[in-house]
Amino acid sequence: MQTLFTEYEDQGLIVIQALAENDAGGAPTAEELGQWSDQYNMTLPVLSDGGWVLSNRFEQDYGIPTFTLLGPGMEVVAVDDFGAEGMIPDYLPEDWSPE
Numbered sequence: 001m002q003t004l005f006t007e008y009e010d011q012g013l014i015v016i017q018a019l020a021e022n023d024a025g026g027a028p029t030a031e032e033l034g035q036w037s038d039q040y041n042m043t044l045p046v047l048s049d050g051g052w053v054l055s056n057r058f059e060q061d062y063g064i065p066t067f068t069l070l071g072p073g074m075e076v077v078a079v080d081d082f083g084a085e086g087m088i089p090d091y092l093p094e095d096w097s098p099e
Contacts, residue, residue: 002044006043011096017044018054019033028048033047058076059079066079067084069088069091
């Protein structure tokens, strides 16, 4: 995800990584999220998804990791389809300005 974020962030792609559990099976703390980000050199937001609330909202195959691509207007474009990474350019905003 970090690679995709780095490649397309200047074109308007927003990537959010959600972690549902820590090593003990509980909701990750802010400190644990920071450690995860540091360990994997993440510059994208990493959020706690305790109880799998966000992750299960779009989940279809109940496998992890999962990938959901949302288009403009929060339209669900692809769920559990890592091949959809190639679709990202088609759904980037046309009039994006990072300023």
